[in-house]
Amino acid sequence: MARYIMIIVLGGMFTFGVNNITQNSVVNQGTKNSVDNYSFSRSHDIAGSMVDIILMRLSNDLKYRVNSEEPEYLYGGEVTYSVEDTFFENDSLIKITVVAEYGDATKTIITYADKPTNGWVPPVIRGAWTANANLNNTISDMFIDGRDHDLNLNLLPTTGKFGVSTSTAFTNVENAAIGGTNNFVDYPMTFPEVAEVIEENYNWDGGFPESPDAILGYPEGTLKTAALSGEYGSQYLLNPPLSGKYLVGLTYPISGVTYIEITNGKDYEIELQQNGNSGILVFHNDDRTSRVKGVKFDKDNSDGLLTGLLVTDYSFHHHIDILGGVLQLSPNLETSKSCSGNKDHWVYYSSESISNATEIAAQITGLSGNVGYGFGKKRVNVNYVYE
Amino acid sequence: MSYLLDIVGSFIIAGMVIMILLAVNINNSASSSVILFTTIEQRKIKDLSELIEYDLYKLGYRIPDEKIAIADSTEIKFYADINDNDLADSIHYYLGEITDLSSTTNPNDRPLHRQRNDQNSLHSQIPVVDFQLSYFDSIGNSLDYSSLTSSAGRDLIKSIKIKITVESDEMYDEKYRTSEWKKKISPKNLR
Numbered sequence: 001m002a003r004y005i006m007i008i009v010l011g012g013m014f015t016f017g018v019n020n021i022t023q024n025s026v027v028n029q030g031t032k033n034s035v036d037n038y039s040f041s042r043s044h045d046i047a048g049s050m051v052d053i054i055l056m057r058l059s060n061d062l063k064y065r066v067n068s069e070e071p072e073y074l075y076g077g078e079v080t081y082s083v084e085d086t087f088f089e090n091d092s093l094i095k096i097t098v099v100a101e102y103g104d105a106t107k108t109i110i111t112y113a114d115k116p117t118n119g120w121v122p123p124v125i126r127g128a129w130t131a132n133a134n135l136n137n138t139i140s141d142m143f144i145d146g147r148d149h150d151l152n153l154n155l156l157p158t159t160g161k162f163g164v165s166t167s168t169a170f171t172n173v174e175n176a177a178i179g180g181t182n183n184f185v186d187y188p189m190t191f192p193e194v195a196e197v198i199e200e201n202y203n204w205d206g207g208f209p210e211s212p213d214a215i216l217g218y219p220e221g222t223l224k225t226a227a228l229s230g231e232y233g234s235q236y237l238l239n240p241p242l243s244g245k246y247l248v249g250l251t252y253p254i255s256g257v258t259y260i261e262i263t264n265g266k267d268y269e270i271e272l273q274q275n276g277n278s279g280i281l282v283f284h285n286d287d288r289t290s291r292v293k294g295v296k297f298d299k300d301n302s303d304g305l306l307t308g309l310l311v312t313d314y315s316f317h318h319h320i321d322i323l324g325g326v327l328q329l330s331p332n333l334e335t336s337k338s339c340s341g342n343k344d345h346w347v348y349y350s351s352e353s354i355s356n357a358t359e360i361a362a363q364i365t366g367l368s369g370n371v372g373y374g375f376g377k378k379r380v381n382v383n384y385v386y387e
Numbered sequence: 388m389s390y391l392l393d394i395v396g397s398f399i400i401a402g403m404v405i406m407i408l409l410a411v412n413i414n415n416s417a418s419s420s421v422i423l424f425t426t427i428e429q430r431k432i433k434d435l436s437e438l439i440e441y442d443l444y445k446l447g448y449r450i451p452d453e454k455i456a457i458a459d460s461t462e463i464k465f466y467a468d469i470n471d472n473d474l475a476d477s478i479h480y481y482l483g484e485i486t487d488l489s490s491t492t493n494p495n496d497r498p499l500h501r502q503r504n505d506q507n508s509l510h511s512q513i514p515v516v517d518f519q520l521s522y523f524d525s526i527g528n529s530l531d532y533s534s535l536t537s538s539a540g541r542d543l544i545k546s547i548k549i550k551i552t553v554e555s556d557e558m559y560d561e562k563y564r565t566s567e568w569k570k571k572i573s574p575k576n577l578r
Contacts, residue, residue: 005401012408019415023422030426037433044440089449110471385575386471387444 039103046077047100047107047387054083054096055113058380062116062366065094077102088112093383107387114381116368119359121351122215124208124327125309126199127165127180128349131328132208134168138316138328139176140339143346145189146180146197149323150352151307158184161325161349163197167208170200174340180349212259212282212311215327216358218367223282224259226364232256232279234364239264245294246271252302253277256360262290269294272320278307280357288313288330295320304345308357321346324353417560424555424564432553432566435513438501439549440572442478445469446547447576454577455544458535461518463547467576469503477504482518491556493563499551516565517552523571546573 050072057064066083073079079100086095089112096111124130128146129139146163148156160181164170172178172193179189180197187197209215212223227236234256240249245268250258252273259282262268268283270292283292292315297304304320313330317339326347362368368380447454449468457464461482469476483498491514498512522530523546534540548571554563 005397005405008405009401009408012405012412015412016408016415019412019419023415023419026419026422026426030422030429033426033429033433037436040437382575382578384449386448386468387575 035103036105039105040107042075043077043100043102043105043107044387046075046079046102047098047109050074050079050081050098050100051096051109051111051385054081054098055111055380055382058083058094058113058116059368062362062368069097074100085115086112089384091383094380109385109387111382111386112384114383116380117359117362117366118368118381119355119357119362120368121354122217122358124215125161125325125354126202127162127325128347129163129326129328130165131333132167132204133328133331133333134170134335135164135166135328135333136171136173137334137336137338138318139164139172139174139178140318140342141174141176142318142342143189143348144176144178145346145348146178147186147188147349148181149348149350151323151350151356153323153348155186156351157186159351160186162199163189163193165199165202167202167204168200170198174338209327210288210329211286212280212284212329215311216361216367218361218365222365222367223257223280223361224261226361227257227259227282229364231364232360234258234279237261239266240268242266242268245269246296254281255279257364258282259284261285265289267291267293269296269317272297272302272304272306274301275303275305276307277302277305278353278357279360280309280311281306283312283315284329285313290314293317307350307353309354318342318347319345321348323348323350324357325349420559421564424559425566428553428555428564428566431513432551432568435499435515435551435553436568436570439480439551440570442467442469442480442501443547443549443572444574445576446574449473450475450576453538453541455541458520458522458532458541458544460520460532463520479503479505480518482515483512488514492558493554493556495563496554496556514553514556515551516554517550519550521548522546523548545577546571548572 069080069082071078071080077100079098081098084095086093093112094115099108128144144163147160150156163178163180175191177189177191178193178197179187182196187194211220213220224236227234232255235250235258237249237260239262240247247268247270253276256279258279262283263285283290290313292312294317295315296319306320306322308324310322310326312328314333316334319342445467446465447467450466455465464477464479466475466477468474479502481500483500485497488496488498495516496514499515499518500512502510522535522544524530524543525545530543550569552565552567554565
């Protein structure tokens with residue numbers, strides 16, 4: 001009898017053992033599922049974080065490249081990454097390849113970003129004509145269009161800016177025809193203009209730039225150094241001599257960064273020569289008191305077109321055409337004189353033209369500007385992500 | 388007499404040991420089965436979630452124009468270059484009817500269809516009991532399904548929240564074993 005009981009007990013224990021082993025195996029599988037799922041998510045997070053870190057490194061150092069794979073430990077996992085120049089989707093881009101491993105899981109993310117030296121429109125350019133002062137007299141009776149234009153003067157819908165952006169009240173005292181874009185709606189140039197194309201009493205809250213460098217988000221002195229470099233036709237003049245009322249010493253057509261520093265208190269005028277004047281044209285001194293009484297062109301040998309960005313402290317009598325934008329830095333612009341007879345000239349906002357100008361500045365300086373967020377408030381634009 | 392008491396006592400003790408062993412074994416078997424069914428469901432939902440993540444994270448990759456064609460509560464169709472071979476693919480997830488899945492005893496399960504490039508040869512279906520999608524704009528506001536019938540409305544989608552519930556095909560202990568997965572995915576190509 002005892003033998004039978006022993007058999008039953010041993011059989012029961014054996015069954016219990018088998019059950020336990022099976023149960024352990026199933027529990028192990030369940031645990032593995034959870035671990036796999038966690039590792040999968042973790043490797044994805046690590047890869048994504050590494051991409052963000054590399055984008056920040058690129059923002060800080062435009063020349064940052066890692067052409068052969070580099071390993072790095074991050075958040076308990078291991079990543080290998082490379083950062084290379086590439087040509088993708090008909091564009092010259094930076095390819096960032098990140099492979100993250102965590103546990104048994106591997107995640108690869110391939111990111112294609114713009115080269116940070118690509119041009120940009122500085123966010124302080126809020127209109128075809130932007131100032132932190134009264135613009136009533138300065139804009140005269142020109143044609144001013146904040147709608148976006150390409151380099152062939154074709155309209156680019158909905159991507160434009162205000163016609164005029166000023167921190168004071170605005171009255172169109174000289175009957176300028178003004179158009180622009182507001183909230184993705186384009187308004188053609190009219191007189192009287194529609195209210196939507198004017199931004200008046202804009203509160204900069206101390207954020208208005210006080211120097212050309214600040215417009216681009218550059219450290220002070222950067223644009224002057226760029227101009228002195230001579231790259232892309234850049235030029236720098238300090239208190240240039242006058243021939244009659246016009247400054248002399250520039251080589252035309254101007255291009256790149258043309259920086260004219262005026263510290264002698266004299267009033268200047270500029271007369272553009274030849275066709276194809278482009279880039280960033282700056283008249284400035286540290287006190288924002290430089291005065292340009294006329295921005296004109298030689299009708300005998302120039303088309304009078306500046307493609308890019310005109311930056312002045314004070315300027316008046318703008319008798320040229322500008323495809324890009326105008327930004328004036330002085331808080332004291334013209335409030336008494338009038339400049340009628342300027343009805344044959346225009347300022348058309350062009351993001352393409354401004355981007356071309358800032359791209360050259362970025363290529364000379366290696367700085368991509370104060371745009372967006374991130375370390376140094378710079379941002380690398382991401383075009384494609386394969387993850 | 389004492390001999391008889393020994394035998395009776397032994398029988399009682401042996402009986403108790405056997406009963407305990409039986410009870411332990413029965414409980415052990417029951418919990419093993421529950422764990423087994425649950426683990427199977429976990430595995431199913433893990434594989435399914437990996438597939439959905441694989442697809443959704445690529446949403447819009449190398450697609451210059453319309454990236455999402457259909458966005459509804461139980462259906463999404465989008466475009467992406469899934470294989471990174473410079474060819475746009477369409478991926479279509481949609482929930483079938485309960486009657487479409489009669490091969491299981493579970494009365495609640497239905498097929499979740501995944502069709503690639505509208506081709507029947509690239510069509511698969513996974514049994515689920517629930518598949519819910521909700522959509523959010525760039526600042527995290529939930530988008531109403533009625534606004535997503537237009538292309539302009541779908542252009543506002545920046546994040547997609549997915550909820551999937553699966554149940555075991557067969558009942559055990561009068562219950563279907565359930566697993567649920569939820570995730571909010573923000574495809575980086577939706578910018």
